[in-house]
Amino acid sequence: MSNLLAIYPDWLLYSFIAVIGLLFGSFFTMVTWRMPRMVGMGLLAQIKAMSWSRSQCPSCQTDLTPKQLIPLFSWLFYRGRCANCGTRVPSRYFWIELFTGLMTLLPFVLFGFTEKALLYVLLMWFLVLIFVIDIEHQLILDSLSLPLLALGLTVNAIWGFVDIKSAAIGAAAGYLSLWLVFWGFKLATGKEGMGYGDFKLFAALGAWFGWQALSPILLIAALTGIFWGILQMAVQGAQSRQFAFGPFLILGALAILVLQNY
Known part of the structure:
Protein backbone atom coordinates (compact mmCIF):
# COMPACT_ATOMS: atom_id res chain seq x y z
CA MET A 1 0.00 0.00 0.00
CA SER A 2 2.90 2.36 0.74
CA ASN A 3 4.17 2.08 -2.84
CA LEU A 4 0.73 2.87 -4.23
CA LEU A 5 0.41 5.97 -2.03
CA ALA A 6 3.96 7.19 -2.64
CA ILE A 7 2.77 9.40 -5.50
CA TYR A 8 0.81 11.57 -3.06
CA PRO A 9 2.46 14.03 -0.64
CA ASP A 10 2.28 13.08 3.03
CA TRP A 11 0.41 16.23 4.01
CA LEU A 12 -2.39 15.35 1.59
CA LEU A 13 -2.65 11.79 2.90
CA TYR A 14 -2.67 12.94 6.52
CA SER A 15 -5.30 15.56 5.71
CA PHE A 16 -7.49 12.94 4.05
CA ILE A 17 -7.13 10.60 7.04
CA ALA A 18 -7.94 13.43 9.45
CA VAL A 19 -11.13 14.25 7.53
CA ILE A 20 -12.17 10.58 7.61
CA GLY A 21 -11.50 10.54 11.34
CA LEU A 22 -13.57 13.67 11.92
CA LEU A 23 -16.46 12.23 9.92
CA PHE A 24 -16.40 9.08 11.99
CA GLY A 25 -16.14 11.26 15.09
CA SER A 26 -19.36 12.99 14.09
CA PHE A 27 -21.00 9.57 13.76
CA PHE A 28 -19.56 8.48 17.12
CA THR A 29 -21.17 11.43 18.90
CA MET A 30 -24.49 9.82 17.99
CA VAL A 31 -23.36 6.26 18.71
CA THR A 32 -22.03 7.09 22.18
CA TRP A 33 -25.28 8.90 22.97
CA ARG A 34 -27.60 6.12 21.80
CA MET A 35 -25.80 2.87 22.65
CA PRO A 36 -26.08 3.14 26.46
CA ARG A 37 -29.77 3.94 26.05
CA MET A 38 -30.38 0.83 23.95
CA VAL A 39 -29.09 -1.74 26.44
CA GLY A 40 -31.52 -4.66 26.40
CA MET A 41 -32.69 -4.03 22.84
CA GLY A 42 -32.12 -6.71 20.22
CA LEU A 43 -29.20 -6.41 17.82
CA LEU A 44 -31.41 -5.68 14.79
CA ALA A 45 -33.31 -3.00 16.71
CA GLN A 46 -30.02 -1.38 17.72
CA ILE A 47 -28.72 -1.40 14.15
CA LYS A 48 -31.98 0.11 12.90
CA ALA A 49 -31.89 2.85 15.55
CA MET A 50 -28.28 3.66 14.67
CA SER A 51 -28.57 3.55 10.90
CA TRP A 52 -31.97 4.87 9.96
CA SER A 53 -32.54 7.69 12.43
CA ARG A 54 -31.67 11.26 11.48
CA SER A 55 -29.49 13.29 13.83
CA GLN A 56 -31.59 15.79 15.75
CA CYS A 57 -31.19 18.65 18.16
CA PRO A 58 -31.56 17.07 21.63
CA SER A 59 -33.71 20.03 22.72
CA CYS A 60 -36.14 20.87 19.88
CA GLN A 61 -35.88 17.50 18.04
CA THR A 62 -35.37 19.25 14.70
CA ASP A 63 -33.50 17.20 12.09
CA LEU A 64 -30.04 18.63 11.50
CA THR A 65 -29.04 19.77 8.02
CA PRO A 66 -25.76 18.68 6.36
CA LYS A 67 -24.31 22.12 7.14
CA GLN A 68 -25.07 21.59 10.82
CA LEU A 69 -23.28 18.22 10.78
CA ILE A 70 -19.86 19.33 9.53
CA PRO A 71 -17.38 18.06 12.16
CA LEU A 72 -15.84 20.73 14.42
CA PHE A 73 -16.86 23.53 12.06
CA SER A 74 -20.59 23.37 12.83
CA TRP A 75 -20.13 23.56 16.59
CA LEU A 76 -17.70 26.48 16.26
CA PHE A 77 -19.71 28.29 13.56
CA TYR A 78 -22.93 28.19 15.57
CA ARG A 79 -21.02 28.97 18.78
CA GLY A 80 -22.13 25.79 20.49
CA ARG A 81 -25.83 26.45 20.00
CA CYS A 82 -28.61 24.88 17.97
CA ALA A 83 -29.23 26.85 14.76
CA ASN A 84 -32.99 26.28 15.11
CA CYS A 85 -33.85 26.92 18.77
CA GLY A 86 -30.67 28.51 20.11
CA THR A 87 -30.29 25.99 22.92
CA ARG A 88 -26.70 25.36 23.98
CA VAL A 89 -25.27 22.21 22.41
CA PRO A 90 -22.96 20.24 24.74
CA SER A 91 -19.28 20.55 23.94
CA ARG A 92 -19.06 16.72 23.94
CA TYR A 93 -19.81 16.83 20.20
CA PHE A 94 -16.77 18.96 19.47
CA TRP A 95 -14.42 17.01 21.73
CA ILE A 96 -15.51 13.56 20.52
CA GLU A 97 -15.00 14.61 16.90
CA LEU A 98 -11.55 16.03 17.69
CA PHE A 99 -10.58 12.99 19.78
CA THR A 100 -11.65 10.59 17.03
CA GLY A 101 -9.74 12.55 14.42
CA LEU A 102 -6.53 12.41 16.47
CA MET A 103 -6.98 8.72 17.29
CA THR A 104 -7.50 7.96 13.61
CA LEU A 105 -4.26 9.73 12.71
CA LEU A 106 -2.20 8.06 15.44
CA PRO A 107 -1.68 4.63 13.79
CA PHE A 108 -0.54 6.25 10.54
CA VAL A 109 1.94 8.43 12.44
CA LEU A 110 3.30 5.33 14.16
CA PHE A 111 3.21 2.77 11.34
CA GLY A 112 3.10 4.84 8.16
CA PHE A 113 0.59 4.24 5.39
CA THR A 114 0.47 0.50 5.89
CA GLU A 115 -1.98 -2.33 6.37
CA LYS A 116 -0.98 -2.42 10.03
CA ALA A 117 -2.08 1.18 10.48
CA LEU A 118 -5.47 0.42 8.95
CA LEU A 119 -6.02 -2.47 11.34
CA TYR A 120 -4.98 -0.40 14.33
CA VAL A 121 -7.48 2.29 13.31
CA LEU A 122 -10.20 -0.28 14.10
CA LEU A 123 -8.72 -0.61 17.59
CA MET A 124 -8.67 3.17 17.97
CA TRP A 125 -12.33 3.51 17.01
CA PHE A 126 -13.43 0.87 19.50
CA LEU A 127 -11.37 2.58 22.20
CA VAL A 128 -12.95 5.96 21.44
CA LEU A 129 -16.44 4.52 21.88
CA ILE A 130 -15.53 2.70 25.09
CA PHE A 131 -13.67 5.74 26.48
CA VAL A 132 -16.56 8.16 25.95
CA ILE A 133 -19.35 5.84 27.13
CA ASP A 134 -17.44 4.84 30.26
CA ILE A 135 -16.73 8.45 31.18
CA GLU A 136 -20.34 9.50 30.68
CA HIS A 137 -22.11 6.43 32.07
CA GLN A 138 -19.47 4.41 33.98
CA LEU A 139 -20.42 1.52 31.71
Missing part, protein backbone atom coordinates in the same frame (compact mmCIF):
# COMPACT_ATOMS: atom_id res chain seq x y z
CA ILE A 140 -18.38 -0.67 29.36
CA LEU A 141 -20.71 -2.46 26.99
CA ASP A 142 -20.16 -6.12 26.13
CA SER A 143 -21.22 -5.22 22.59
CA LEU A 144 -17.96 -3.24 22.32
CA SER A 145 -15.45 -5.04 24.54
CA LEU A 146 -16.17 -8.60 23.39
CA PRO A 147 -15.94 -7.87 19.63
CA LEU A 148 -12.75 -5.91 20.36
CA LEU A 149 -11.32 -8.96 22.13
CA ALA A 150 -12.27 -11.26 19.25
CA LEU A 151 -10.86 -8.79 16.73
CA GLY A 152 -7.53 -8.62 18.58
CA LEU A 153 -7.16 -12.40 18.57
CA THR A 154 -8.14 -12.56 14.89
CA VAL A 155 -5.71 -9.83 13.85
CA ASN A 156 -2.83 -11.47 15.69
CA ALA A 157 -3.74 -14.94 14.42
CA ILE A 158 -3.66 -13.72 10.79
CA TRP A 159 -1.13 -10.87 10.75
CA GLY A 160 0.90 -11.74 13.83
CA PHE A 161 1.57 -8.25 15.15
CA VAL A 162 1.83 -10.07 18.49
CA ASP A 163 2.45 -13.79 18.76
CA ILE A 164 -0.98 -15.47 18.93
CA LYS A 165 0.04 -17.45 22.02
CA SER A 166 0.98 -14.22 23.81
CA ALA A 167 -2.31 -12.67 22.66
CA ALA A 168 -4.38 -15.60 23.93
CA ILE A 169 -2.56 -15.63 27.26
CA GLY A 170 -2.95 -11.85 27.41
CA ALA A 171 -6.72 -12.11 26.97
CA ALA A 172 -7.04 -14.71 29.73
CA ALA A 173 -4.57 -12.99 32.08
CA GLY A 174 -6.15 -9.57 31.52
CA TYR A 175 -9.55 -10.79 32.63
CA LEU A 176 -8.31 -12.95 35.51
CA SER A 177 -5.95 -10.34 36.95
CA LEU A 178 -8.62 -7.67 37.39
CA TRP A 179 -11.12 -10.30 38.54
CA LEU A 180 -8.71 -11.18 41.36
CA VAL A 181 -8.17 -7.50 42.20
CA PHE A 182 -11.95 -6.98 42.26
CA TRP A 183 -12.60 -9.84 44.68
CA GLY A 184 -9.57 -9.06 46.83
CA PHE A 185 -10.77 -5.47 47.25
CA LYS A 186 -14.34 -6.55 47.88
CA LEU A 187 -13.37 -9.10 50.53
CA ALA A 188 -11.11 -6.55 52.25
CA THR A 189 -13.49 -3.56 52.18
CA GLY A 190 -16.94 -4.92 51.38
CA LYS A 191 -17.07 -2.55 48.40
CA GLU A 192 -16.79 -3.04 44.65
CA GLY A 193 -13.79 -1.13 43.27
CA MET A 194 -14.56 -1.70 39.59
CA GLY A 195 -17.02 -3.36 37.24
CA TYR A 196 -16.89 -6.52 35.16
CA GLY A 197 -16.62 -4.36 32.04
CA ASP A 198 -13.10 -3.39 33.12
CA PHE A 199 -12.12 -7.09 33.17
CA LYS A 200 -13.35 -7.56 29.61
CA LEU A 201 -11.67 -4.39 28.36
CA PHE A 202 -8.36 -5.44 29.91
CA ALA A 203 -8.77 -8.88 28.31
CA ALA A 204 -9.30 -7.18 24.94
CA LEU A 205 -6.15 -5.10 25.41
CA GLY A 206 -4.28 -8.29 26.27
CA ALA A 207 -5.54 -9.85 23.04
CA TRP A 208 -4.19 -6.90 21.04
CA PHE A 209 -0.90 -6.23 22.86
CA GLY A 210 -0.02 -9.60 24.39
CA TRP A 211 0.44 -10.55 28.04
CA GLN A 212 3.81 -8.76 28.24
CA ALA A 213 2.09 -5.37 27.92
CA LEU A 214 -0.48 -5.95 30.68
CA SER A 215 1.72 -4.94 33.64
CA PRO A 216 2.89 -1.60 32.18
CA ILE A 217 -0.64 -0.81 30.96
CA LEU A 218 -2.05 -1.49 34.42
CA LEU A 219 0.74 0.47 36.13
CA ILE A 220 0.14 3.54 33.96
CA ALA A 221 -3.63 3.21 34.44
CA ALA A 222 -3.26 2.93 38.22
CA LEU A 223 -0.88 5.89 38.50
CA THR A 224 -2.97 8.17 36.31
CA GLY A 225 -6.12 7.02 38.11
CA ILE A 226 -4.62 7.79 41.50
CA PHE A 227 -3.47 11.21 40.28
CA TRP A 228 -6.95 11.96 38.94
CA GLY A 229 -8.56 10.80 42.20
CA ILE A 230 -6.29 13.07 44.25
CA LEU A 231 -6.97 15.98 41.92
CA GLN A 232 -10.70 15.35 42.08
CA MET A 233 -10.64 15.27 45.89
CA ALA A 234 -8.61 18.48 46.00
CA VAL A 235 -11.15 20.26 43.82
CA GLN A 236 -14.40 18.72 45.06
CA GLY A 237 -13.42 17.73 48.58
CA ALA A 238 -15.91 15.52 50.35
CA GLN A 239 -18.19 15.71 47.33
CA SER A 240 -15.74 13.76 45.15
CA ARG A 241 -17.28 10.66 43.61
CA GLN A 242 -16.25 7.41 41.97
CA PHE A 243 -14.88 7.59 38.45
CA ALA A 244 -14.57 5.15 35.57
CA PHE A 245 -11.37 3.10 35.37
CA GLY A 246 -11.75 2.05 31.73
CA PRO A 247 -10.45 5.35 30.30
CA PHE A 248 -7.26 4.99 32.35
CA LEU A 249 -6.70 1.48 30.98
CA ILE A 250 -7.10 2.97 27.51
CA LEU A 251 -4.61 5.74 28.30
CA GLY A 252 -2.16 3.08 29.49
CA ALA A 253 -2.61 1.11 26.26
CA LEU A 254 -2.08 4.22 24.14
CA ALA A 255 1.05 5.11 26.08
CA ILE A 256 2.48 1.61 25.53
CA LEU A 257 1.57 1.70 21.84
CA VAL A 258 3.38 5.00 21.36
CA LEU A 259 6.42 4.09 23.47
CA GLN A 260 6.87 0.75 21.68
CA ASN A 261 6.58 2.11 18.17
CA TYR A 262 7.67 5.75 18.06
